[in-house]
Amino acid sequence: xxxxxxxxxxxxxxxxxxxxxxxxxxxxxxxxxxxxxxxxxxxxxxxxxxxxxxxxxxxxxxxxxxxxxxxxxxxxxxxxxxxxxxxxxxxxxxxxxxxxxxxxxxxxxxxxxxxxxxxxxxxxxxxxxxxxxxxxxxxxxxxxxxxxxxxxxxxxxxxxxxxxxxxxxxxxxxxxxxxxxxxxxxxxxxxxxxxx
Amino acid sequence: xxxxxxxxxxxxxxxxxxxxxxxxxxxxxxxxxxxxxxxxxxxxxxxxxxxxxxxxxxxxxxxxxxxxxxxxxxxxxxxxxxxxxxxxxxxxxxxxxxxxxxxxxxxxxxxxxxxxxxxxxxxxxxxxxxxxxxxxxxxxxxxxxxxxxxxxxxxxxxx
Numbered sequence: 001x002x003x004x005x006x007x008x009x010x011x012x013x014x015x016x017x018x019x020x021x022x023x024x025x026x027x028x029x030x031x032x033x034x035x036x037x038x039x040x041x042x043x044x045x046x047x048x049x050x051x052x053x054x055x056x057x058x059x060x061x062x063x064x065x066x067x068x069x070x071x072x073x074x075x076x077x078x079x080x081x082x083x084x085x086x087x088x089x090x091x092x093x094x095x096x097x098x099x100x101x102x103x104x105x106x107x108x109x110x111x112x113x114x115x116x117x118x119x120x121x122x123x124x125x126x127x128x129x130x131x132x133x134x135x136x137x138x139x140x141x142x143x144x145x146x147x148x149x150x151x152x153x154x155x156x157x158x159x160x161x162x163x164x165x166x167x168x169x170x171x172x173x174x175x176x177x178x179x180x181x182x183x184x185x186x187x188x189x190x191x192x193x194x195x196x
Numbered sequence: 197x198x199x200x201x202x203x204x205x206x207x208x209x210x211x212x213x214x215x216x217x218x219x220x221x222x223x224x225x226x227x228x229x230x231x232x233x234x235x236x237x238x239x240x241x242x243x244x245x246x247x248x249x250x251x252x253x254x255x256x257x258x259x260x261x262x263x264x265x266x267x268x269x270x271x272x273x274x275x276x277x278x279x280x281x282x283x284x285x286x287x288x289x290x291x292x293x294x295x296x297x298x299x300x301x302x303x304x305x306x307x308x309x310x311x312x313x314x315x316x317x318x319x320x321x322x323x324x325x326x327x328x329x330x331x332x333x334x335x336x337x338x339x340x341x342x343x344x345x346x347x348x349x350x351x352x353x354x355x
Contacts (some may be wrong), residue, residue, distance in 0.1 A: 058243075059241075059243045059276065063276065129317055129318070129319060130317075130318055130319050150306075151305065151306070151318075154303070154304040154305075154306060154307070155303045155304060156303075156305065157276045157277055157303060158277065158303060161303050163304075164304075185306045186305055186306050186309050186310065186316070186317070186318045187305075187318050188274075188305040188309065188318040189318060189319065190244065190319070191246075191319040191320075
């Protein structure tokens with residue numbers, strides 16, 4: 001019998017970079033599926049922005065697609081529109097090309113903007129790692145600030161089993177002038193396909 | 197004739213018994229009950245291309261070490277219900293992967309992922325050795341790389 005030894009805690013080097021909750025939101029200016037350029041600054045009159053790094057091909061993104069559409073319809077009237085950004089390199093996944101984004105947005109009648117982060121600099125600035133990966137931005141006197149990072153809810157596989165709607169709860173807290181109850185969750189998803 | 201054979205084989209490969217469902221608590225209980233074996237858990241899914249690419253490397257690596265080290269490699273599928281367990285089984289069969297495989301019966305990633313490893317950022321493939329051993333958050337590019345991980349997992353567990 002081998003001796004049972006308690007393992008020392010594994011110290012993993014966490015990749016730093018990207019934003020943390022409370023940080024100022026990095027600005028961006030990206031091409032929407034309708035050809036327009038959309039910037040974070042365009043949302044200055046809103047109370048915030050639900051920034052979602054997502055894409056066409058990823059099964060988690062697909063599983064969340066209807067819920068993201070519903071989220072925009074629910075939160076845009078409250079001053080928190082969804083801004084979707086596809087950060088994937090279409091050389092690696094052709095399904096995530098700009099043309100395919102346009103097709104998908106049209107087919108599913110996306111009520112929100114769907115921007116292409118061709119240089120992947122916005123994803124890097126935020127520290128997005130996967131799709132979908134959500135950054136809730138709150139508009140303050142000092143500009144947009146990151147208020148929540150993580151996933152949409154607690155049941156990626158089955159919308160019927162959702163019990164915790166993290167993003168909605170965070171928005172409600174902001175609207176009520178209260179601190180966000182859960183400001184960070186783990187998001188499961190497909191790794192962003194970084195340009196090689 | 198050859199075409200018929202291929203067709204027959206194709207049909208045969210397109211069927212498989214779905215992977216057995218296991219909750220994280222069940223997997224954890226098994227690991228705790230077998231402290232002398234190093235269980236290397238590979239979290240994957242059929243729609244994750246890098247995951248599929250590394251499966252043969254993991255299998256080859258395990259075959260190289262299985263006679264000398266008490267290491268087991270378990271594949272844990274994160275495929276979606278209702279048919280994920282079946283899709284995963286079919287893919288493993290088609291690829292000739294015979295490592296023990298389960299389908300993870302969990303819903304809330306924020307409940308189970310931190311138990312696997314609090315540092316796991318939520319991307320797959322993800323390979324975790326035991327309940328507190330080393331982890332690897334990228335795909336193994338070769339059997340050698342996978343074997344080095346299995347050896348490291350054993351070394352760290354027997355220290």
